[in-house]
Amino acid sequence: MKGIRVLVIDDSAFMRKMITDILDEDSRLTVIGTARNGEDGLRKIRELSPDVVTLDIEMPIMDGLDCLQQIMKDTPLPVVMLSSLTAQGAESTMKAMEYGAIDFIQKPSGAISLDIETIQEEITKKVFEAANVNVERLITQHKEETSTIPFTPKKTKLLQQKSLKKLIAIGASTGGPRALQKVLMQLPEDLPAPVLIVQHMPQGFTKSLANRLNTLCQVHVKEAENGEVLQKGTVYIAPGDFHMTVRKVGMSLAIQLSQTPERLGHRPSVDVMFESLLGLNNYETYAIVLTGMGSDGARGLEMLKKKSEHVVALAESSESSVVYGMPKAAFQTNQVDHVVHLNDVTNTVMKLIGE
Incomplete structure (x- = not known):
């Protein structure tokens, strides 16, 4: 057998x-x-x-x-x-x-x-x-979510370093929709940063994911569109079958979508997104790798940490990951600053932003 x-x-x-x-x-x-x-x-x-x-x-x-x-x-x-x-x-x-x-x-x-x-x-x-896959972790996450929805976190006025703008970038794959819901639902409405997300998912499904998360979160969640300028308190999810990168437009950043070749079998790719953030030295960048199969995000995160200033790298812990593939690969680069249980990802980032 x-x-x-x-x-x-x-x-x-x-x-x-x-x-x-x-x-x-x-x-x-x-x-x-x-x-x-x-x-x-x-x-x-x-x-x-x-x-x-x-x-x-x-x-x-x-x-x-x-x-x-x-x-x-x-x-x-x-x-x-x-x-x-x-x-x-x-x-x-x-x-x-x-x-x-x-x-x-x-x-x-x-x-x-x-x-x-x-x-x-x-x-x-x-x-x-x-x-x-660790099914028990999915079941545990579901019980936690159903016991807290609708979730209304306390609004907090966040202290910002005026010298640096803020940017959050997240990569996820298998188990990601659940993990993203957990992280995004805890973000405050006055989040002083845009959020970029690459979730491995085919074309057509990312819009439904964005729409669903938008109904649950205080921040605005949408499928990213080519050319739009990044706004604080908005979450941009890369459309399926398109790489999502950012480019400078004057003093701002704008989204650029492309169908250049797949990376490690993925389009969108976390590596491609992270690599596009190289050299944004007037930004404090928080690069986060959540649950997922494979190693997408590890190379991009390593490049970010080695070649850019003001980058904080976080990886989801093995204890909470549905699949400890992508976070493990990120951790093995020796460039991860914080290994965090899924329940603590948002609080960790918000504390770092407020410091």
Whole structure:
């Protein structure tokens, strides 16, 4: 028997067959069963005890969101969602990430994607990676969030060094939407800095992420647009499939979006964003690496620390990271100033800004 046991839940017999064939081609994975809807899926989970579940969002009888919530309540385990790129599909995907899904796969051409084989590598990679994710940390974060929402932090008047402007830049991947929600919800409305975020996510989904976070936060959260000038108290999320960098425009900074080649398989890339901040010596820059698979952000952070003045580097601790890949790679550069539990990231940054 191969190592990682997978259950495939999808209402389409064609999709169940195709996903099963794709996963079974990977020597590390084996599909132990399939289910045609959420109710059937919950029954199969109890019978088969899979290591990972792939779960379609749109299904009759019991859809993917209801099924996911039940899974996380009864038998928490890694779930990878399959989603169609529609406005509703993107919104449902953001809800799935909130409910505890590890990651999601965008179907290339709708609910029944005849060309699903074109994303074979992505499917096997994400399912394999999901098996190594700390689900308990996701569950703990969810309980903490649901107990504090709506969250209204005390407004604080922040002391600023008049000589230096402030800039916060954050990179995240697997587990990132949850982590970003935790960090951003605690930022005060009078934040004296713009916030740049690269979250690994496909085109079309980053806008839904930004819109959702904007409804929860005191700061303004939006998907970044090419050419816009950075404003204090605004959070800019890089659009999927676009690198986000900054360039000087007079005394200000403006966003520049591009589709230059991927970096470490990513576009947007945290490294590319961090590298664009080199030489901003009239800024105090806070570079933060949160949960995620891989090492994106480490090289850019190292360059920032070595070649720019007034840079403070933070990495999420292993204790709170859903996936301790990106933060670990950042830590291993020996350039990280603060290793911080997710719950303390915002407070740490705000104290540093106020010093």
